[in-house]
Amino acid sequence: MAMKTHLEAIETALRLANKPLTSKELLTIIKQEQLADVSGKTPWKTLAARIAQDIVAHGAHSAFKRTYSGRYALRDWEFEPEYFGKRRKINPLEETIKAIPSDKFLTLITSNSSGLYHAEIEDILILSIDIVRSDAEEREDLVQIIPTFVIEDSVNVVSYKRTKRLPESRLHHTTCLNFGGHLQSEDIPALFIKDKDIIHNFLYRELYEELRIDTKNIKISYKGIIYLKNSAFERQHAGIVYLVTLPDDAPIVSLEPGMHTDLKKIEKKFALENADEFDSWSSHLMRSLYAG
Numbered sequence: 001m002a003m004k005t006h007l008e009a010i011e012t013a014l015r016l017a018n019k020p021l022t023s024k025e026l027l028t029i030i031k032q033e034q035l036a037d038v039s040g041k042t043p044w045k046t047l048a049a050r051i052a053q054d055i056v057a058h059g060a061h062s063a064f065k066r067t068y069s070g071r072y073a074l075r076d077w078e079f080e081p082e083y084f085g086k087r088r089k090i091n092p093l094e095e096t097i098k099a100i101p102s103d104k105f106l107t108l109i110t111s112n113s114s115g116l117y118h119a120e121i122e123d124i125l126i127l128s129i130d131i132v133r134s135d136a137e138e139r140e141d142l143v144q145i146i147p148t149f150v151i152e153d154s155v156n157v158v159s160y161k162r163t164k165r166l167p168e169s170r171l172h173h174t175t176c177l178n179f180g181g182h183l184q185s186e187d188i189p190a191l192f193i194k195d196k197d198i199i200h201n202f203l204y205r206e207l208y209e210e211l212r213i214d215t216k217n218i219k220i221s222y223k224g225i226i227y228l229k230n231s232a233f234e235r236q237h238a239g240i241v242y243l244v245t246l247p248d249d250a251p252i253v254s255l256e257p258g259m260h261t262d263l264k265k266i267e268k269k270f271a272l273e274n275a276d277e278f279d280s281w282s283s284h285l286m287r288s289l290y291a292g
Helices: 006-017 023-032 043-061 102-108 121-126 133-137 196-203 205-210 268-273 280-290
Strands: 064-066 072-074 096-101 129-132 142-152 156-162 178-180 211-213 219-226 237-245 252-254 260-267
Touching (some): 006 043, 006 064, 006 072, 023 043, 043 064, 129 133, 142 205, 142 280, 156 268, 178 237, 178 280, 260 268, 268 280
Antiparallel strands (some): 096 129, 142 156, 219 237
């Protein structure tokens, strides 16, 4: 019998049990039925990470959901309630974030023709430290890591205006094209920090915390690193840039209306021609992604 992928094996195990299971219970069935090769010192953690990755990447379109007492269920089991962890506060300055020493960061990034830098994300994360955000804001020898998303369809790009709920007053009322926020330390699964596919999917959490996108046809591609040097504030932040491509009719709803106002689609051509009217990152991203 051919071995299944981890996700296929998890789904099969859940259907065989016909009830929610913990990751250790899943492992027992997968081994008993010889559904997949799950090895390592803590294989149940591998299974839990695979499920978490799928939920983060696909949201309500994932085949899985968390339910009570640390168990996992299939999403089509309507009789099982879905468990949602407590929603994080929006941009609390006391959160613990990932930041990398500036000297190490500069050795990892290389220029490319698009205007963005190239770097391997896992290398940046391996060298990053955990630090309280308010402390990081006081230090110019650290670069804070920001998962950054530009959302487009075939004609338009999505824009919004930032509100005063942001801690950084310099960004209040600016018009932006980039969504995302600080990378919180708890978002990174240390067990898989060298697995770029898993890491990318965990970084998508910032997108799905800010927006609800009601379509399965989402294409997310990594484009590079945005890092500007014109001010101390810019030198303190680097964005891991993703381009999110949606069908033209895909509805988008802000999950943080206190952070986003005037959420709308604008033509890429118009945005590019008026790039200087946006914040500095948005201007740079428009030219990097769409000029030429």
